[in-house]
Amino acid sequence: MRIGYLGPEASFTHYAVKSVFINEEYIAFPTIPDCLEALAEKKVDRAVVPLENALEGSVPITVDYLFHDVDLHITAELISPIEQHLMVHPDHEHEWQDVSRIMSHSHALAQCHKYLYYRFRGVTLEPSTSTSAAAQYVSAHPEENIAAIGNALAADTYGLTVVEENIHDFHFNHTRFVVLTSELETELLPFEHDAEKTTLMVTLPSDDRPGALHQVLSAFSWRQLSLSKIESRPLKTGLGNYFFIIDVERPVDGILMQGAIEELEALGCTVKVLGSYKKHMLLPQK
């Protein structure tokens, strides 16, 4: 099987992929849209991308792309512990406190906001397409005294020296990655997992009636369907227009879930089932 992921090699996404897909072909893509488009065009059989981080919240490009641009489904969720380290080229390991730039994925920079503010105030923070892309850049530019933020695997892979470990601001740092396919199916990976849950994307009726969101929530509440997440994202059709991502702690094929979806549709909502899938907890990197 060909597994597309947000690369290059040694990103957190790569680590998540390698943890659950053993002996498969891994194909790195430079950006999340590249990865999702490759799956939509069937150049890969699965795509694995980050969806949400415990400190920083959703990865907007993933959520928006899944709603607006491609018709793909979540078949599994991978939750990985995230440890961010500061790394430099070995040529600069004694002058790392004077770096002129620090590069990483915007989510990783944000996870280390306090550390960067107190230790490197005034130093340019440069977003990159992934944490490993930042490490790769630092490795390829020994002439510059710059740093990357990423994982231990990236430091190893790109020959960088970790100068400060665990620089993320809060201890409980986890990222939720999703395994996507073109079909609505549930994938059982060879890893411990929880009960099945469902992610829905819901658009409210266009008549803008008062209480529409309340009606949506009631459809779940009187059936005692527990929600673990609800978030709004812009529909991109004008200010105040949103769709909702709703995670329900039940599989999609249960009678109550089917009833809830039918009720939402009867209310005039548009409902897309993004996936019905299990959560797999990954181990920390060694």
Ligand SMILES: O=C(O)C(=O)C[C@]1(C(=O)O)C=C[C@@H](O)C=C1
């Ligand atoms: O996979 C990576 O290395 C990424 O850069 C992506 C990403 C993300 O978007 O959340 C993945 C995990 C960490 O939370 C930080 C960055």
